[in-house]
Amino acid sequence: MKRSPATVEALVERALQHLGYELVDLERASRGRLIRVFIDQPGGAITVDDCATVSHHLSRLFAVEGVDYDRLEVSSPGLDRPLKRVADFQRFVGAQARIRLRHPLQGRSNFIATLKAAEGTKIRVDLEGAELELDVADIERARLVPRF
Incomplete structure (x- = not known):
């Protein structure tokens, strides 16, 4: 089967x-x-x-x-662990993530941001001093940025 x-x-x-x-x-x-x-x-x-x-x-x-x-x-997922679910983003609040959006936001599709919060289907990130709210469905791919 x-x-x-x-x-x-x-x-x-x-x-x-x-x-x-x-x-x-x-x-x-x-x-x-x-x-x-x-x-x-x-x-x-x-x-x-x-x-x-x-x-x-x-x-x-x-x-x-x-x-x-x-x-x-x-x-294991490695140091650059993928973030797929809201729970993943919640677990790693405070860490940096490399994010690729399905559609550009403010002219950008790819960026590295600090994870601030995650609730419902939304995540908040700090991108170069500006706080953005993203819907998880709009994220094509997100991975942790390894810290050494």
Whole structure:
């Protein structure tokens, strides 16, 4: 039985919550034959052991649920973690993010801003001293700017 990407994502998200992890992103490539899962956990870094634990759990879950795939990859999202949900923006208030908008705002589509707040479907950012309010649906892509 072939499951839709949304169904697989919901299945993975529930399983990860049960294990104490957070689903950051799920990608399907090669016509759905490769599934990449990016995980995180509040308050801690993801280790190789975490990835192995999740990989084994998901492999068994996919077998039981009939998810059709050839290869599963599980990893951390990296230092430039993607921000997709309002909860992601809330969690990283105070951090800088590289943001790409679907449509230009004040003549700009790409910028780096400091995350100030997130509520409902809106996020507030500080862009060069000016506070902007953005709707999450208008954001094509957002990633944390790594701090070294």
